[in-house]
Amino acid sequence: MDVQWFVMFFARVAAVAGSGRCMMRHRFRSSSSTLRLHLSQSGSSSGSNEVEYEYLDSGSFRRLERFGNVHVIRACPSATWTPGLPLDQGEWKDAKVRFEATGWQGLEHVPEDWRVHVHSNLVFSLLPSEQGQLGIFPEQLDNWNWIRSQGKRSSGKSIGNGSILNILNGFAYTGGSSIAALGMMMQEGDAAAAAVKVTHLDAAKASVSWAARNAIASGFEDASCRFLVDDCLTFLHREVKRGNKYDGLIFDPPAFGRGGGNKIWKLEKDLPTLVSLLPALLSSSPRFLLLSCHDVAWPSQKLEQLLREVNIPAGGVWEKGDLTLKSNRNGARNLPLGQFVRISWKPPIK
Numbered sequence: 001m002d003v004q005w006f007v008m009f010f011a012r013v014a015a016v017a018g019s020g021r022c023m024m025r026h027r028f029r030s031s032s033s034t035l036r037l038h039l040s041q042s043g044s045s046s047g048s049n050e051v052e053y054e055y056l057d058s059g060s061f062r063r064l065e066r067f068g069n070v071h072v073i074r075a076c077p078s079a080t081w082t083p084g085l086p087l088d089q090g091e092w093k094d095a096k097v098r099f100e101a102t103g104w105q106g107l108e109h110v111p112e113d114w115r116v117h118v119h120s121n122l123v124f125s126l127l128p129s130e131q132g133q134l135g136i137f138p139e140q141l142d143n144w145n146w147i148r149s150q151g152k153r154s155s156g157k158s159i160g161n162g163s164i165l166n167i168l169n170g171f172a173y174t175g176g177s178s179i180a181a182l183g184m185m186m187q188e189g190d191a192a193a194a195a196v197k198v199t200h201l202d203a204a205k206a207s208v209s210w211a212a213r214n215a216i217a218s219g220f221e222d223a224s225c226r227f228l229v230d231d232c233l234t235f236l237h238r239e240v241k242r243g244n245k246y247d248g249l250i251f252d253p254p255a256f257g258r259g260g261g262n263k264i265w266k267l268e269k270d271l272p273t274l275v276s277l278l279p280a281l282l283s284s285s286p287r288f289l290l291l292s293c294h295d296v297a298w299p300s301q302k303l304e305q306l307l308r309e310v311n312i313p314a315g316g317v318w319e320k321g322d323l324t325l326k327s328n329r330n331g332a333r334n335l336p337l338g339q340f341v342r343i344s345w346k347p348p349i350k
């Protein structure tokens with residue numbers, strides 16, 4: 001088998017079911033060379049429509065955010081400005097959980113099963129890491145909504161080039177974009193929303209396991225998602241050789257990453273190679289492409305230029321912009337954290 005299929009879900013399901021929050025059913029189905037995990041959950045994740053994440057302010061090399069009821073201050077080297085809100089008052093002062101150079105403080109104020117509902121079908125389980133991450137890149141929120149919206153039919157006719165849309169999320173981390181893609185099939189009030197098959201790929205086994213947990217917490221029933229641990233470029237080269245195609249592609253690569261073995265990802269060197277493979281990976285009637293990154297050396301204009309140099313199918317609507325966290329507190333600072341280009345194509349009319 002040329003990719004490592006990640007199927008250690010019995011332990012995961014037992015762990016989540018053991019929390020007493022929900023009862024799980026799950027089954028595995030195998031085809032010639034693949035295993036596909038079908039996630040089932042009885043009952044919804046929370047039924048909550050409240051967004052439990054809020055970006056509040058940044059400055060003095062820190063960022064202030066709310067995750068559920070917990071206010072968190074984390075180191076943020078790019079926040080070189082003075083905070084918009086007073087550091088010695090209000091939410092900055094009251095935040096009990098902090099991540100600074102010395103590590104985490106105040107974790108006793110964090111719930112044992114710490115989760116945020118971005119919406120009722122996008123739920124993240126949070127876990128403080130040694131690097132100060134919590135398991136969510138909230139600057140992708142707008143892109144997650146955009147991905148979900150790609151499942152809506154835009155005409156009175158049936159959608160897709162067949163009955164199922166095939167979506168690939170590389171560098172997929174804890175699954176925000178993969179779960180958003182699964183959500184394409186759940187567009188409210190749209191009985192003809194897409195049926196989707198998602199491939200979630202990341203080089204870090206722990207992130208892939210975490211993503212599978214998040215998918216279950218997000219309440220999907222019979223959602224078809226395969227979870228792969230592999231080096232992204234290696235996998236893409238293989239998919240091109242095999243002639244496998246996708247209707248939706250999502251890539252949010254880091255500036256630097258380890259792909260397992262001696263494989264090293266370097267954005268500056270490897271992004272052009274990745275982009276050169278995209279035309280061969282897109283199906284004959286693609287639905288969307290999303291490319292983002294968090295490196296200031298790649299402004300959205302440069303990402304767009306790179307994409308325009310390869311043979312991306314015509315007829316798509318191109319958008320580009322910044323991944324910026326915006327606060328609704330008066331006087332607070334916004335926090336730019338990356339850039340994106342996204343392209344959407346209208347579903348073919350049958």
Ligand SMILES: C[S@@+](CC[C@H](N)C(=O)[O-])C[C@H]1O[C@@H](n2cnc3c(N)ncnc32)[C@H](O)[C@@H]1O
Nearest residue numbers: 171173176202203204231232252257258259265
């Ligand atoms: C910026 S994060 C992606 C965040 C994600 N888009 C989200 O919104 O949740 C980058 C991810 O790339 C993964 N990664 C790094 N190098 C990789 C490689 N060579 N192949 C596959 N994944 C890699 C990391 O493990 C990490 O999860």
